[in-house]
Amino acid sequence: MLNLSDVVEMCRVASGKKIKLKDLPTSWESGSDEVTISRHHEARRLLTEDVHQLAASQELLYSANSWSVLMVLQAMDAAGKDGTIEHVMTGVNPQGVKVVSFKQPSTEELNHDFLWRCSKALPARGEIGIFNRSYYEEVLIVKVHPELLAKQQIPGANPAKKSFWKARYKVINQFERHLVRNGTQVIKFFLHVSKQEQKRRFLDRINDPKKNWKFSPGDLVERAHWDEYMSAYEEMLSATSTKFAPWFVIPADDKATARLLVAQILANSIQKLDLKSPVLTPSQHNALVECKAKLEAEVD
Secondary structure, three states: OEOHHHHHHHHEOOOOOOOOHHHOOOOOOOOOOOEOOOOHHHHHHHHHHHHHHHHHHHHHHHHHOOOEEEEEEEEOOOOOHHHHHHHHOOOOOHHHEEEEEOOOOOHHHHOOOOOHHHHOOOOOOOOEEEEEOOHHHHHOHHHHOHHHHHHHOOOOOOOOOHHHHHHHHHHHHHHHHHHHHOOEEEEEEEEEOOHHHHHHHHHHHHHOHHHHHHOOHHHHHHHOOHHHHHHHHHHHHHHHOOOOOOEEEEEOOOHHHHHHHHHHHHHHHHHOOOOOOOOOOHHHHHHHHHHHHHHHHOOO
């Protein structure tokens, strides 16, 4: 029987390993002898525990003010990125969390290198920064739609050459290594949803008037490129999962289990930073004692 820690390790993409997404699960089958978290009620109970654990870890991160954490979320449409952020960060002090969603780049952003707009949004020390999509779009949607590259006006850029994409992977790895060396822990999640489950969620959004706003006809345009996206994700995950900034492929057909895994991995990653609460200097301690004495001496 596997425990939660075993499942987390199953989700980690080993550095230098080439993966095939068709070989990785999009859900944990109920009643499996290999996985102990498949039941929805158990996943929700564990998620509540991990959210409390994460809140305590985030408070320590904020008070220590030495590290920051960057959480990158990538996925196909309707995989549950927004819901994951909402549920996993429940109970966490909003002062210490910054969520940034990256949409179609602006003219100003296109006039800079592809990392520029994300660099500006990095979390400060003590913060958890969440990128809902990220600079990885530059090796995903731009790879599936190479005509988008022309808007960036990069001299000599040729998306038809493998060397162009290899160079982008290398730049991303170097960027993340730089972040880690300077005190930003990078944790990356790919919410792995099946094509069948995406269809079900799209229909749910169309059939439920309260969810109509979540659906766009453009979602079907991208769905038509499903195989191309899977290929782009496979190459990206294989090329950019490193020991210092790993990717985790999270089975996302079951939302409760997906959120549980993300919360567990995020909380554990913060705990491994070995953060320490600030220690008062002797003079600060003496000042605290004096303040206590003055307050206790007050007449109510």
